[in-house]
Amino acid sequence: xxxxxxxxxxxxxxxxLGVLVxxxxxxxxxxxxxxxxxxxxxxxxxxWVGRATWFHADVGQYLVIGLVALHLLAIAxxxxxxxxxxxxxxxHGDKDLPTGAPASRDxxxxxxxxxxxxxxxxxxxxxxxxLGTV
Numbered sequence: 279x280x281x282x283x284x285x286x287x288x289x290x291x292x293x294x295l296g297v298l299v300x301x302x303x304x305x306x307x308x309x310x311x312x313x314x315x316x317x318x319x320x321x322x323x324x325x326w327v328g329r330a331t332w333f334h335a336d337v338g339q340y341l342v343i344g345l346v347a348l349h350l351l352a353i354a355x356x357x358x359x360x361x362x363x364x365x366x367x368x369x370h371g372d373k374d375l376p377t378g379a380p381a382s383r384d385x386x387x388x389x390x391x392x393x394x395x396x397x398x399x400x401x402x403x404x405x406x407x408x409l410g411t412v
Contacts, residue, residue, distance in 0.1 A: 281379040288354065296343045301342055304334035306406060315407035 306318040307330035309380040311344060321326050367373035 281373060281375060290345070290349060290352070294342075294349060297338065297341045297345055301334060301338040304330040304338055307331075308334045310335075317406055321408075 288398075306316040307322060307327055308321050309315040309327050309331055316327075316330070324329075353364050356364050
């Protein structure tokens with residue numbers, strides 16, 4: 279038993295994160311031509327707005343739903359068929375292992391780096407949100 283995801287599980291997580299990023303970006307570039315226009319539409323051509331709107335409305339949302347469903351099915355399979363406890367470690371961050379595993383790095387530098395990444399993401403979100411009001 280390992281401390282983290284299997285290689286296939288890791289690919290699934292990366293795919294889900296990638297599709298979520300694509301869904302967010304396409305939403306920022308989308309225009310429904312009725313009541314909503316993403317705050318970044320003015321920076322790209324109408325062709326790109328059309329592509330982003332198509333992906334966001336017709337493809338991306340179903341990819342997100344499908345990958346979330348696949349993730350939930352995998353959790354159910356590991357819990358019910360393979361008798362692995364997955365939900366509790368996901369919620370608490372700790373997993374009992376038969377053999378010891380090295381602890382993740384958790385020092386002041388990694389916490390400062392995480393705080394800086396959080397601040398940069400918050401600043402970017404604030405800036406993008408402000409574009410829609412100009």
